Amino acid sequence: MARTPRQRSTVEAAIRPARASDLAPVIALDSETTGLAKPEYWHEMFQRCARNGFFLVAADEARLLGFVAGEVRAWEFGSPPCGWVFAVQVRPGSRQAGLGSRLFAALCEAFRAAGVDRVRTMLAREDTVIHAFFRSQGMTAGPFIQLESRLD
């Protein structure tokens, strides 16, 4: 009997810390998902998380299926230390199988182990998919408001 993507992803994908060899597929997945190739950004993010953060991937034996990255930040905007999620992405063909939730849960566990009790993120207002994902993980509006201005 053919297995569904849900079964395959749930059973076979492992969540683990990223390795140097994961960087290329991370860059490729981000490029595929966002339509923008940002290799320098991901190299820098990878090094930053290696020093002071968490970069986790979901992968089966053959390939990378998703990733999540974040770090603990302290006293930014006057906030006590809390975990920040920088990015979470799952390969389009592997979505709706709980991988994003597993990645997010693993990152939250890493934040808890680092001694914080709150997780935060920021996202584009129009990005309903990622907004709905974070809402489904129990996130609600926080106490901060994001503002910006053109620098004419």
Add this chain to the structure above:
Amino acid sequence: MRLQKATAFALYAVLELAADPGRQMTAVEIAEKYGISTHHLAKVLRDLGRAGLVAAVRGVGGGYRFAGNAKRLTLMDVVRLFEDTSAGSDLSAAEARQEIAQGLYFVLHEIDDQTAATLRSISLTTMLKLIARRPWDAGMRSAAAALARSPAP
């Protein structure tokens, strides 16, 4: 944000039924639970039925049951059945020429954008999970703690 009565009633009914898709409830049962007008709710349920979100079950023990996909349907999908959620203002031509009115509606549009994004991001399943978690209790606990710390008048 203040919802129209019909919108609030629709959200009560849809979430009540989506919480247990195998259960049927009559308009009277839902109305009594929330202390709202049965007549008004019955009209709302008919609108929800026409939109395919609930299905009427005829006969003894009949009523309504949830008929949608709770993971896919969002709060916005329900709200837009009863409210005008399109961007825009009710400015008259004379108002629209005035910078003060333009500036005011620029800010109000910012608020509407935020509201719409929030409603679009919350599926019925997510909403039911939020209700089960009761995050507002934490706010009440904080308020009670602040009240306890404040000096007596």
